[in-house]
Each structure stands twice: as C-alpha cells, then as structure tokens.
Amino acid sequence: MTAKILSFGIQKGGSSKTTTSGIVAYLLSQNHRVLAVDMDSQGNLTELLTKRDVVEFRGNTILEAMKEQNATDFVHTVSDNLHLIAAEDLLATFSRWLYSDFHATHALDRSLILANTLAPVRDNYDYIIIDTPPALGDQTMVALAASDYVIAMFEASKFCYSALSRFLETCWHVKERVSPNMAVAGILRGLIDARRSDNKYLIGMVQDTYGEMCFNTVLSRNAAAGRLAMTGLFDNSEINQAVAQYRLFVEELMGRVQD
Ligand SMILES: Nc1ncnc2c1ncn2[C@@H]1O[C@H](COP(=O)(O)OP(=O)(O)OP(=O)(O)O)[C@@H](O)[C@H]1O
C-alpha cells in the first residue's frame, strides 16, 4: 500500500492548520506509519513535532529535498511511526529557485515538484500529512498538487469565510490542471468559542454555503491544545485533554479518505 497524501490549508493565517495537522499526524501514528511534511518557512510543524529550534534543521529540510527531487535523505525520526521532513526560514527562497535554477534545468511541470520529491518514500508510509503556509503561493500550490485529499481549515472569522471560497477555487484549479485525482476531503471548522454568538453564526454560514462538504466535527478552542506549542506532543501529562476532540475528527476523516 502506498501512502495517502493529505494537506491542510487555507490562506488565512492562524487558522489552526499546523496544530491540526500535527495532532492528526500524531494520532494517526498510533496505528499507522506517518510522514509529516512541513511546507511553511515558519517551521511551526517542525517545532511542534520536535521541540527543537528550526534553524538546527538548516540544510536538511524539504527545500533541499525538492532541490534533489528525492526526500529519502531528508527524513527525521520523531518516533517509531512518526517521521518528519522539516522546514525553516530558507524555504521562503523556494519560489525564486523554482523559477530560476529549476526552470532552467528540468522538464518536469513545476507544480509537481513536491509530488515527485515524495514519490521515492511514499511506499514507506500509510499517510503523508502536509502543513501549508498562510498564502496561495508556490509552497501551497505544490502541496495541493501532491495531495490525494485536501482539508480546508476554517476558523470562525469573516476574513476566513471570504478566504474559503477562493481556497476551494484554487483546489479545483489544481485538480483540473495538474492533479485530476486530488479531492477536497472537506471543510474543518475549528478554533470555535461556543460562547460567542458570532462564532455560532459563522459556523452556520459555512454549513449553509457548503453543506455536506463540512465535517460534522467542529473543533473548539481548548487551553491544553493551545499550549501544545510549548508542551509538545510527547511526555505531556495533558495530551489526552489536548487531542480528545481531534480523535473524533480523525475518525470522520478516515471515513472520507478510504478507497
Ligand atoms: N484547538 C485549539 N485551541 C486553542 N488554541 C489553538 C487550537 N488550535 C490552535 N490553537 C492556537 O491558535 C494559534 C494558531 O494556530 P496554528 O499556528 O496551528 O495556526 P496556523 O493556521 O498554522 O497558523 P499560520 O497561518 O501562521 O501557519 C496558535 O497560537 C495555536 O497554539
């Protein structure tokens, strides 16, 4: 079996992409072989999974893996079943390289560069989970093109509601142009504060607009989940509290990504 590749995305910043992709990778790794791929130069997923300063990974990240068109030598072990391809600030130079050096020397469609890079390690995993940056730039585009499934993140704000339709349009565009097998698994509503009436209103608005595309699971703000960036996913006494609601999401997600 070859890995299913899942990306979490939305161009609106601070929508819980990294926290959710990190927790999903962690939960899936309890029963499956998982590779997490950080496509954001902020390196937040790298930091969340390793608790290390991302600069320590310089020269040994997804950027170099893409330059070699082979991820094999760039995989870090987080735990037995959870591996990581890291990112740090220099991933911000990806577009410049993509349109200069890469363009000059390769015949491959630029948007398939990440798919091609992951191909040699794909059979080693059941799932590859990609975290994307808060922009519709090249890092997100190559992640979408490499994906079997995309999860669109929604946090309850009007700006994120506006971003959602354009994010989904971008997904359709990638599907039509380069990646016909890619599908949007659904819209995940998160960071919800149930006490706020505007949050409830926005959740309903997304439901009315997108119907069954929405996952039934709606994730709330939770202090233990918010602290994960500090406490980490391993040796954390409040881990069960932090990830409890995400277990329901993973169950629902698995139902949508089975063959
Ligand atoms: N379920 C949650 N409960 C409380 N806080 C959360 C939860 N999920 C994420 N957060 C917090 O919300 C903030 C944004 O989350 P995160 O960094 O995961 O979003 P992001 O979409 O990856 O951001 P960016 O667009 O910058 O990459 C972080 O401070 C994170 O700790």
Ligand SMILES: [Mg+2]
């Ligand atoms: Mg992030």
